[in-house]
Amino acid sequence: MTDVATAPSFPMPRECPMHPPAEYASLRADRPIAPVTMADGQRAWLVTKHEYARTLLADPRVSSNRSHPAFPIVVDSDREALADPDRPFNRTMLTQDPPTHTARRRAVITEFSVRRVQEMRPRIQQIVDECVDAMLADGGPLDLVQALSLPVPSLVICELLGVPYADRGSFQKDTKMVLNRNSTVEERFAASDRLNQYMDELVTAKEAAPGDDLLSRLIIKNRQAVTLDHLDLVGMASLLLLAGHETTANMISLGVVALLERPDELAELRTSPGLLPQAIEEMLRYFSIVDTATSRVALADIEIGGITIREGEALVIAVNAANWDDEVFAEPQRLDIHRSARHHVAFGFGVHQCLGQNLARLELEIVFETLFRRIPGLRLTVPAADLPYKDDAAIYGIHEVPVTW
Amino acid sequence: MRINVDRDRCVGAGQCVLAAARVFDQDDDGLVTVLTLDPPAEEADAVREAVHLCPSGAISLVE
Numbered sequence: 001m002t003d004v005a006t007a008p009s010f011p012m013p014r015e016c017p018m019h020p021p022a023e024y025a026s027l028r029a030d031r032p033i034a035p036v037t038m039a040d041g042q043r044a045w046l047v048t049k050h051e052y053a054r055t056l057l058a059d060p061r062v063s064s065n066r067s068h069p070a071f072p073i074v075v076d077s078d079r080e081a082l083a084d085p086d087r088p089f090n091r092t093m094l095t096q097d098p099p100t101h102t103a104r105r106r107a108v109i110t111e112f113s114v115r116r117v118q119e120m121r122p123r124i125q126q127i128v129d130e131c132v133d134a135m136l137a138d139g140g141p142l143d144l145v146q147a148l149s150l151p152v153p154s155l156v157i158c159e160l161l162g163v164p165y166a167d168r169g170s171f172q173k174d175t176k177m178v179l180n181r182n183s184t185v186e187e188r189f190a191a192s193d194r195l196n197q198y199m200d201e202l203v204t205a206k207e208a209a210p211g212d213d214l215l216s217r218l219i220i221k222n223r224q225a226v227t228l229d230h231l232d233l234v235g236m237a238s239l240l241l242l243a244g245h246e247t248t249a250n251m252i253s254l255g256v257v258a259l260l261e262r263p264d265e266l267a268e269l270r271t272s273p274g275l276l277p278q279a280i281e282e283m284l285r286y287f288s289i290v291d292t293a294t295s296r297v298a299l300a301d302i303e304i305g306g307i308t309i310r311e312g313e314a315l316v317i318a319v320n321a322a323n324w325d326d327e328v329f330a331e332p333q334r335l336d337i338h339r340s341a342r343h344h345v346a347f348g349f350g351v352h353q354c355l356g357q358n359l360a361r362l363e364l365e366i367v368f369e370t371l372f373r374r375i376p377g378l379r380l381t382v383p384a385a386d387l388p389y390k391d392d393a394a395i396y397g398i399h400e401v402p403v404t405w
Numbered sequence: 406m407r408i409n410v411d412r413d414r415c416v417g418a419g420q421c422v423l424a425a426a427r428v429f430d431q432d433d434d435g436l437v438t439v440l441t442l443d444p445p446a447e448e449a450d451a452v453r454e455a456v457h458l459c460p461s462g463a464i465s466l467v468e
Contacts, residue, residue: 058461058462105416105417109416109436111435113422113431113435114419114431115422342424348460349460353418353460354418358419
């Protein structure tokens with residue numbers, strides 16, 4: 001990596017809680033692929049331009065292998081543990097390249113196809129209605145995160161996977177610990193071990209007595225053509241549970257706050273719910289809550305944008321920066337529900353693009369439509385600027401959203 | 406317009422189905438299938454959108 005005289009620290013702070021770090025825009029204008037310094041002192045390339053983000057994420061020479069010694073680590077971690085093949089997370093599709101990635105992803109894609117997700121609509125509507133019933137019975141004020149944002153996606157993914165919802169207390173807490181940037185390395189790995197231990201027991205029980213759920217179907221399918229061993233199944237289960245609830249929960253909280261802050265747009269969505277899918281794409285673009293899960297490492301020299309990324313160099317492809325590229329999305333700081341934002345990269349791009357994205361879209365659509373229809377007087381009890389935003393988490397969001405009506 | 410799909414590259418993200426449901430579908434394995442190789446002219450924009458949105462480059466067009 002040449003010319004690294006100035007390599008700002010990564011991650012960068014936000015000035016406005018609803019906007020990405022301001023430094024992304026200045027870097028994009030000057031050096032859309034720029035050297036940065038990670039928390040552990042490692043140099044990495046930060047990619048802030050939409051076109052380059054798409055190109056690199058789709059490039060087979062760009063690896064997701066987190067056990068690679070040069071893979072960039074956004075939060076303080078333990079490289080030895082990241083490379084340990086006995087840790088279930090290191091065996092998941094998220095951390096593997098093709099062909100291993102291909103086989104693992106193919107084992108579950110039918111469960112998340114557009115048609116299968118649409119078949120879940122009535123049940124998701126029922127879950128959302130039950131949460132809103134409970135809110136109305138409570139009468140408020142209450143914390144929307146605990147009443148709606150977390151329960152809806154947690155219930156949906158628990159039912160899909162066959163995870164008892166009664167166990168949510170521990171897995172929600174451990175997920176939070178794993179994703180919290182202020183957790184110590186020991187705390188984070190201990191929480192991850194507890195999640196894996198829990199899933200190990202659950203997978204073992206399902207191996208003995210399969211039920212009617214995703215994990216059981218996966219176990220049965222795997223018996224016919226073995227591609228996954230027990231630890232692979234545990235890793236897959238943990239990954240799907242974690243990715244399936246925390247991300248959508250944060251998008252629900254941020255989306256509700258954003259719409260409450262924009263009464264004209266909210267009124268328009270109430271009268272024209274057909275606009276919701278497009279508005280949701282715009283919210284996904286605007287918040288891009290999983291900014292750095294798209295970190296990568298180059299497996300070969302790659303020429304792009306007038307520079308050469310060398311083999312073994314680290315890449316942080318910041319989707320929150322790419323999705324605010326003003327050459328692609330004019331006035332990116334404006335949340336415009338009439339914009340066609342469909343080509344955002346909030347779900348990533350390339351072979352690792354989010355497996356559950358269509359489920360997330362459907363949950364968001366049902367939640368926003370139902371909540372604002374059934375509780376039209378919903379409002380925040382504190383100014384939006386004063387909410388506790390998750391500056392301390394690997395997945396952005398809000399810790400608590402106090403509301404009343 | 407003629408559509409080529411490479412099922413070996415498909416990762417089942419379903420973006421083609423969302424963009425052009427009358428042209429693309431997912432089979433029992435969740436992988437892309439083409440309902441019509443020569444889509445009518447009014448589907449052309451939707452098909453181009455599907456090509457652009459496909460994350461794995463599994464769909465290409467000969468126009």
